[in-house]
Amino acid sequence: MYIGGIERYSLIDFPGNIAAVIFTQGCNFRCGYCHNPELVYPSLFKPSIPEGEVLEFLGKRKGKLDGLVITGGEPTMHEDLPEFMGKVKKLGFKVKLDSNGTNPDMLEEIIKSGLADYIAMDIKGPLQAYEEVVCAAIIPENIERSIKLIMGSKNYEFRTTIVKSQLPKHYFPEIGELISGAHLYALQKFVVPPVYKINNQSFLKEKTYSDEELLEIQSVMKNYVKECIIR
DSSP: OOEEEEEEEESSSSTTSOEEEEEESOOSOOOTTOSOHHHHOGGGOOOOBOHHHHHHHHHHTBTTBOEEEEESSOGGGSTTHHHHHHHHHHTTOEEEEEEOSOOHHHHHHHHHTTOOSEEEEEOOSOGGGHHHHHTSOOOHHHHHHHHHHHHTSSSEEEEEEEOTTTSOGGGHHHHHHHTTTOSOEEEEEOOOOOGGGOSOGGGGGOOOOOHHHHHHHHHHHTTTSSOEEEO
C-alpha cells in the first residue's frame, strides 16, 4: 500500500463512527474538480507513509477510534488492499472503503470476505458522460458491475459531486436508473478548492446548482432510491 496521508480523527467520514482516514496514492481518473492532485499525479507524490506506521497508530487508538476510512486516490489500484484491510479488521476496527468502482473484481473479493463494513462509491454521472467527467477511458460494464456488487452488500452509499456544467438536470434520471433501488444516494455540492489544490484551473470558475435546484434534483432522485440527501 502506498499511503500518501493520514487524518487521525474524523467525525464525518464514516457514518456513525469516529474514525481515522488514510489516503492512498494513485488514481486512474483525472477529474477536473479533484481536491487531491497530490494523490493523483505521481510527480506530486510525497514519500509514502509505511503501512506498519499506520497499523501501529491504530493499535494505540483502540477504544478511542471505531474505524478506519480508506480513500484516495483510488484504493483498489493497490493489489494488497484486501490484505491491508484484513490487518485492520484483526486489530478490531471497522473499515470504510471509498472507491470509483473501476475494479469490480477486487470489490467482489472485499465484499465476499467481509472486509468492508461500509462502501462509498462515486457515481460520476450517467455512463454516457463518464469519460468526459473523469478525463479517462472507462469500461462501462465494470461500473455497472461494481454498482450491483455494492448494492448486494449491507452498508453503502453512492454519491455524485455536482458541477453544473458537467451534469445537466436531464442526466439525473439516467443516474437514477443506474442505481435504482439503492439505499442511499448523496448529492454533493461542488466546492471550489484553493488554487493550489485543484487538478484543472478552469474549475475555479465552475459552480454547482443553487439550493433550490438541488432540492428539485433531490425530489427526482427520490423516485429511484430509498434515501437521497444533499451534502
